[in-house]
Amino acid sequence: MKIINKIKASTLLLLLGVMIMGCTDKLDEPQLNNNFAGGTDFTKTEDMGLSLVGAYAAFQSRGWEQPLLLAVRGDDVNAGGLGDQQDFAETDLYNYNKDYWMYNSLWENMYVDIISTHTAMEQIERYQQAADERGKALGDQxxxxxxxxxxMMLLQLSQTWGDVFIPTSSDTGELKDLEEVPTKAEVMQHISDQMDEAIPFLVDMxxxxRVDFPGGATVYTALAIKALANQELENYGVVAEATGRIINSGLFSLYPDYYELFKIPGKLSDESILDLQYSDFGQGEGDREAHLYAPYGPQNWTPAVEGAASGWGFFEPSMKFIKFMLDRGETVRLETSVLFTDRGIAELQQDPAYSDLPAFVSNTTRDGDVIxxxxxxxxxxxxxxxxxxQLIPGRTAYGSNKNFNVIRYAEILLMYAEAVLHGATPTAMSADQAVNQVRARAGMPAISGVTLDQVxxxxxxELGMEWGKRYFDLLRLERYSELNYDGRTFSESKSFLPYPQAQVDQFPILTN
Known part of the structure; x- marks a missing residue:
């Protein structure tokens, strides 16, 4: 049973409403000293976990546009064309509009959810005042x-905008008093320090x-986020230490079937470190918790199961990525990452180097869905x-019941290998061994003497199409020329999105 199954969806929504009441759509009104908790009886310490469920609900409430915007600027992804989101397509071309609603949505809603986690922490602290020693320890966890x-949310905000706010409580009024916006380096160091604070109180599994909150954060989730933050800081010794601890735990392994990893069989597998969790609760109608996957789906398909809805066509693997994968002799990773149309295949074959394609390059998936x-x-x-x-009978929404992978063990192995190649002391295995574990699962031959370019x-x-990871790697490594593809022109000045004008209007400090 997942986190979202801990309580019925209707109760979860009610709880979430309590959690964020007073947290307005604009970040310019302070919380009122937790008075929004209303009639909550903080002496009922058995209800402490409900505050945490609310924090998880906020974290998992990503709007469809948010991960889409995070991911679209890499050379692995193109924005689908001919839609009603022209500024989304322009963002893919590094032409940014500070008034575009998606920018404000990502910024504002991420911060609303960060404030909700502060609200949860403050509520838990109030429960702890009436709790026994066991309850206080559970509250610390x-x-x-x-x-x-x-x-995790703060990391993604800083990757996207660089210098961003670091809230320290549910009182957003504190942001009005800032004299300068924390730098990206300061944000990443703050995240690393926060994970060091959290790790002693998290469960080691x-x-x-977990049976209390299946799929919930543990020591290893915090270590992974610490590694991600220090990778941004290029503190590769810390990256190797944190990822090495994950590897040495022996708790994680690569899911053997890469294709099914991203589908129902791969839910909360031993490869999962952090997922957004969704569920149809095993039923074909009624309550469901879901992400809107339609933007990623093909606009036209003939599904194997009649009535299954198609998507919007807003998100397209790039031709550069596909040719890169074919040149490497990739099989299951390419088949898993890309849904092909006949028109796309024909366009690919116009290049004589790709006139003879593997059989799996087809407009029909192995599950019989025709794109x-x-x-x-x-x-x-x-x-x-x-x-x-794989849809539950009765459910027709594109991708319904599917989890959204955020951090996978494969990424940990590759981060570790990269850190070692940047000079960090190996703490778990060699860079060759880490990379070859990932390659073996993909059916790729082992390599020796692995180089940074190969990692x-x-x-x-391995990570194409996932949360902009490719884009942020290229920025960190200053490989800007890779982002000049298919007529695009990238420069370092385009690394971060402009602050949304709606936020600049509220917080003039962002003007500087």
């Missing part, structure tokens, strides 16, 4: 978990071993695809 969720031609794109993302035959390429192949 719950606060640590909320810190982990907060850190795989997230899927028909559609105007907005030549290809669709396979990593955001759920076969229609970067391996990350491209």
């Amino acid at each position: 719950y606060i640590a978990e909320a810190k982990v969720l907060r850190a 795989h997230p899927n071993q 028909n031609d559609y105007a907005r794109a030549l290809f669709a993302s396979g990593k955001h695809y759920l076969p229609s035959n 970067v390429a391996e990350k491209f192949a």
